[in-house]
Amino acid sequence: MATLASSVKADVDKALSERSPTAPWAKFFLATAALLTLFTCYRFYQHATAFTYGLDFFSPEFQKYWMSLLYSELSIEVLFGVGAGLYLWATRDRNLDKIKPGEELRRYMVMMSLLLAFGVIFYIVASIYTESDAAWHQITIRDTDFTPTHIGLFYFGVPCFILASFVAFMYARTRIPQFANKLSLPFALLVAGPFMIMPNLGLNEWGHTFFYAEELFAAPIHWGFVALGWSAFAAGGLIVQVLTRVVQLTRLMSVDKAASAA
Amino acid sequence: MTAAVPNDTAVTTTAEQRRSYLQFDMLIIPLVVLLFMGIFSFHFALLVGDWDYWIDWRDRRWWPLVTPLAITVLPAVFGYLLWDKLRLPLGGTLTIFCLSLAAWISRYLNFHLLANFPMDMVFPSSYVGLGLLLDCMLLLTRSWFFTGLIGAFLVGLLIYPMNWPILAQYHVPVEMDGILMTVADVFGFEYVRTSIPEYLRIIEQSTLRTFGEAVTPLTAVFAGFINIINYWFWIWIGSLGVKAIWIRKIV
Amino acid sequence: MRFSAVLALIFLVLSVLIPSLAEAHGERAQQPALRMRTVEWFDVSVSTKQLQVNDILVVKGSFVPSNYWPEHVHSIEGASYLNIGVPGPTFVRLDSRINGTPGIRSTAFHKGELYNFEITLKARKPGKYHIHPLINVESAGPVIGPGIWVEVTGSEAQFTNTAKTLLGQTVDMEHYNFGHTVAWSALWMLIAAAWIVYWLFSRRPLIVPRFKRVSELGQDADAILTPTDRRLGLLFLIITLSVTMGGYLYANDRWPITTPLQTGKVHTPPAVQAPMPLEVTMGEARYRIPGRSFRIELTVSNKSDRPLSIGEFSAGNLRFINSKVLDIKPTDEDDLVAPDALRVEGSPIPAGETRKLVIYADDAMWETQRMTTMIASPDAVIAGMLFFYDDQGKRYYAEIGGPMIPVFG
Numbered sequence: 050m051a052t053l054a055s056s057v058k059a060d061v062d063k064a065l066s067e068r069s070p071t072a073p074w075a076k077f078f079l080a081t082a083a084l085l086t087l088f089t090c091y092r093f094y095q096h097a098t099a100f101t102y103g104l105d106f107f108s109p110e111f112q113k114y115w116m117s118l119l120y121s122e123l124s125i126e127v128l129f130g131v132g133a134g135l136y137l138w139a140t141r142d143r144n145l146d147k148i149k150p151g152e153e154l155r156r157y158m159v160m161m162s163l164l165l166a167f168g169v170i171f172y173i174v175a176s177i178y179t180e181s182d183a184a185w186h187q188i189t190i191r192d193t194d195f196t197p198t199h200i201g202l203f204y205f206g207v208p209c210f211i212l213a214s215f216v217a218f219m220y221a222r223t224r225i226p227q228f229a230n231k232l233s234l235p236f237a238l239l240v241a242g243p244f245m246i247m248p249n250l251g252l253n254e255w256g257h258t259f260f261y262a263e264e265l266f267a268a269p270i271h272w273g274f275v276a277l278g279w280s281a282f283a284a285g286g287l288i289v290q291v292l293t294r295v296v297q298l299t300r301l302m303s304v305d306k307a308a309s310a311a
Numbered sequence: 312m313t314a315a316v317p318n319d320t321a322v323t324t325t326a327e328q329r330r331s332y333l334q335f336d337m338l339i340i341p342l343v344v345l346l347f348m349g350i351f352s353f354h355f356a357l358l359v360g361d362w363d364y365w366i367d368w369r370d371r372r373w374w375p376l377v378t379p380l381a382i383t384v385l386p387a388v389f390g391y392l393l394w395d396k397l398r399l400p401l402g403g404t405l406t407i408f409c410l411s412l413a414a415w416i417s418r419y420l421n422f423h424l425l426a427n428f429p430m431d432m433v434f435p436s437s438y439v440g441l442g443l444l445l446d447c448m449l450l451l452t453r454s455w456f457f458t459g460l461i462g463a464f465l466v467g468l469l470i471y472p473m474n475w476p477i478l479a480q481y482h483v484p485v486e487m488d489g490i491l492m493t494v495a496d497v498f499g500f501e502y503v504r505t506s507i508p509e510y511l512r513i514i515e516q517s518t519l520r521t522f523g524e525a526v527t528p529l530t531a532v533f534a535g536f537i538n539i540i541n542y543w544f545w546i547w548i549g550s551l552g553v554k555a556i557w558i559r560k561i562v
Numbered sequence: 563m564r565f566s567a568v569l570a571l572i573f574l575v576l577s578v579l580i581p582s583l584a585e586a587h588g589e590r591a592q593q594p595a596l597r598m599r600t601v602e603w604f605d606v607s608v609s610t611k612q613l614q615v616n617d618i619l620v621v622k623g624s625f626v627p628s629n630y631w632p633e634h635v636h637s638i639e640g641a642s643y644l645n646i647g648v649p650g651p652t653f654v655r656l657d658s659r660i661n662g663t664p665g666i667r668s669t670a671f672h673k674g675e676l677y678n679f680e681i682t683l684k685a686r687k688p689g690k691y692h693i694h695p696l697i698n699v700e701s702a703g704p705v706i707g708p709g710i711w712v713e714v715t716g717s718e719a720q721f722t723n724t725a726k727t728l729l730g731q732t733v734d735m736e737h738y739n740f741g742h743t744v745a746w747s748a749l750w751m752l753i754a755a756a757w758i759v760y761w762l763f764s765r766r767p768l769i770v771p772r773f774k775r776v777s778e779l780g781q782d783a784d785a786i787l788t789p790t791d792r793r794l795g796l797l798f799l800i801i802t803l804s805v806t807m808g809g810y811l812y813a814n815d816r817w818p819i820t821t822p823l824q825t826g827k828v829h830t831p832p833a834v835q836a837p838m839p840l841e842v843t844m845g846e847a848r849y850r851i852p853g854r855s856f857r858i859e860l861t862v863s864n865k866s867d868r869p870l871s872i873g874e875f876s877a878g879n880l881r882f883i884n885s886k887v888l889d890i891k892p893t894d895e896d897d898l899v900a901p902d903a904l905r906v907e908g909s910p911i912p913a914g915e916t917r918k919l920v921i922y923a924d925d926a927m928w929e930t931q932r933m934t935t936m937i938a939s940p941d942a943v944i945a946g947m948l949f950f951y952d953d954q955g956k957r958y959y960a961e962i963g964g965p966m967i968p969v970f971g
């Protein structure tokens with residue numbers, strides 16, 4: 050594995066030193082490091098305050114340590130989403146028909162690295178944050194819709210990956226010809242599915258309040274989330290769309306002419 | 312294709328082309344790994360969840376039936392993508408490998424560190440061999456039909472024996488307060504689950520027609536049979552998922 | 563996103579307006595009518611309030627499922643389970659008895675019957691815990707009993723817990739053969755990793771050229787597979803089947819005697835209740851919101867041969883004590899005991915007489931414990947337990963219940 054890692058690194062170094070387009074790796078790793086720090090800090094906060102101040106919604110400590118966190122994260126998310134959307138739209142490329150293949154290829158790489166950042170958040174949230182919610186509710190007594198793990202999962206984690214997929218989608222819509230001219234159905238599904246998790250919370254909380262009193266995690270009340278998670282099954286379609294175009298953009302003209310002649 | 316093939320190209324030499332290709336390897340492979348870890352964990356948590364979280368939920372009747380049905384979905388859906396578009400027989404192994412990796416991390420962080428359960432009560436089962444069965448079968452038969460018929464059947468059939476080397480030790484009998492228990496049941500009783508009372512365990516539940524010994528093999532064969540159809544269905548979903556559909560506007 | 567955030571904010575602003583005080587763990591969230599009409603808990607105690615990791619804590623008490631159990635809530639007579647309201651395995655439960663019957667399995671409890679319980683816990687993780695007995699009722703949720711603070715000191719690393727199998731082995735519950743479990747899991751992961759590495763990393767670049775080639779080949783895409791690929795396919799199939807079969811045989815050999823997971827429901831016989839020589843009916847019950855005062859009219863027939871006084875009224879785990887009869891102090895800052903909050907007009911009731919009484923349970927607890935939200939209940943019925951004492955200190959109890967009218971002015 051060590052030789053594999055070093056050979057990958059060698060490839061990265063080599064690619065970076067050349068002038069043909071590469072993905073913005075430095076920015077990507079910086080962003081990923083920042084995201085990991087954020088999610089790790091959140092996790093430490095949760096670990097430190099969930100059992101002490103997170104067990105009773107009606108205590109002042111809960112309001113102080115958890116509800117104020119909820120208000121701040123929701124406001125930051127809204128501001129970030131609106132800001133990022135407006136920025137991407139305002140700085141959109143108005144001359145997409147004149148784009149050079151090299152630039153178009155580079156933008157595909159940027160889009161894919163944005164999706165990769167989405168992947169990092171998506172994994173952390175869909176696996177670690179989701180199951181921390183499972184573990185938490187199985188050992189405590191639910192007394193509010195805003196439990197410490199819900200504040201982490203539904204009002205921090207899920208909005209984070211919704212924002213990440215939205216940013217990648219908006220980037221493609223405003224900067225990549227194919228995605229600007231037409232709407233990619235698989236990409237739209239990939240963004241819409243996670244987004245619908247938020248409204249589906251209505252079903253979840255209503256169900257937990259009125260007709261399902263148990264904490265079985267694989268319960269029918271949670272299957273709405275599963276179905277929305279399945280929207281990610283459209284990822285294949287998006288990858289095919291990207292690969293098809295990348296093949297076109299990276300043809301070697303001479304080889305291609307020979308092929309079409311044959 | 313909707314976009315016209317460009318007259319120009321972004322690369323001029325084979326070296327440049329290779330470099331671009333490598334860039335996309337480095338972007339796409341980690342992306343699918345992360346997506347598999349995320350989607351599969353989410354899907355599995357909400358469909359199998361407690362049967363895999365707790366050692367005292369892995370019974371002979373429900374766990375080996377629910378699990379293959381849920382665990383075959385991603386191998387089929389993404390197996391279609393990886394095989395049909397790339398001829399890689401990896402759909403089973405890679406997706407289940409990602410699931411297992413994510414599961415070990417999550418059990419340690421959430422069920423052990425956060426919720427305080429000992430790891431020997433909440434570790435994930437071993438499923439990755441099931442993915443190998445599907446992938447090898449696909450590579451050897453090169454047919455969705457036969458992979459379903461044989462591979463998916465084996466997935467349902469073998470989930471129990473594949474885990475028996477780990478599970479058997481938890482089924483050793485114990486006497487507690489004059490009641491017969493297994494080691495797994497002792498875990499469930501002693502390590503308090505405040506909101507998972509005993510009656511919530513969906514396990515065993517027999518009828519008078521359940522003839523003692525036949526529970527495990529019967530479930531295995533039934534799970535295998537259902538899983539054939541399950542696999543075919545999700546292959547079809549996978550074939551829809553890879554469609555590169557462009558539309559004019561959001562309807 | 564914006565829309566749901568705004569909705570969430572509106573919800574939050576509303577919920578913050580609800581007054582809040584003191585500590586509790588979920589019990590204050592339930593509707594007061596539910597808390598009063600589900601289970602009447604009493605005499606709940608812990609054997610010690612200060613202990614070390616590995617020390618034993620016995621939680622004892624009694625409960626009577628309410629005769630006024632709401633029709634719209636799944637009944638405790640279905641499936642229920644006596645549990646302990648600590649956050650997860652901060653303690654392990656060594657033993658649990660209800661009227662002497664082991665509380666390992668789920669059971670059912672019957673309305674109006676008496677159950678005495680005793681739960682033996684062993685401290686596992688240091689911390690300060692509010693220990694509540696708790697009954698999980700199927701499809702209804704947890705019914706939470708009174709809480710008592712307990713502090714555990716020491717080191718979690720020192721914790722030990724063992725079990726003895728019927729075959730005579732001693733099992734370390736904290737790390738039971740865990741090396742073996744990890745080794746098996748790792749073996750499978752390594753086999754899978756070999757397969758993944760072969761396909762993903764033995765040819766580079768992989769994705770774009772392979773996608774291109776497969777698209778070009780179309781129907782003949784299988785041609786891209788090499789003989790080595792196929793041979794490896796067969797090899798890995800054989801490895802997978804062999805490890806599965808081998809592992810199965812090995813496990814059968816190493817653990818020849820196993821039993822299936824044990825489950826099922828047991829019958830827990832109710833305790834024999836001493837005869838209660840009294841009859842109580844509830845008349846008008848009015849709760850005056852500004853005064854935090856409950857006024858209840860009662861008709862009591864004393865059929866015993868001694869005078870009876872009312873010493874305590876308990877409702878939804880709040881205990882209102884008549885200080886003229888009883889001297890009870892809260893055991894800690896969150897013990898819901900109001901030592902001088904019950905006023906009784908017309909007590910004591912002489913032997914053999916039937917009398918009309920009025921009791922007043924006045925305390926801020928009604929509000930701090932969010933019991934005042936009972937006026938928002940869709941089924942304004944309350945219930946509670948009255949404890950009577952004769953002149954020799956002998957205790958009798960009777961449950962009362964019925965409609966409640968709020969008084970707003």
Ligand SMILES: [Cu+2]
Pocket residue numbers: 585586587588692693694709
């Ligand atoms: Cu409490």
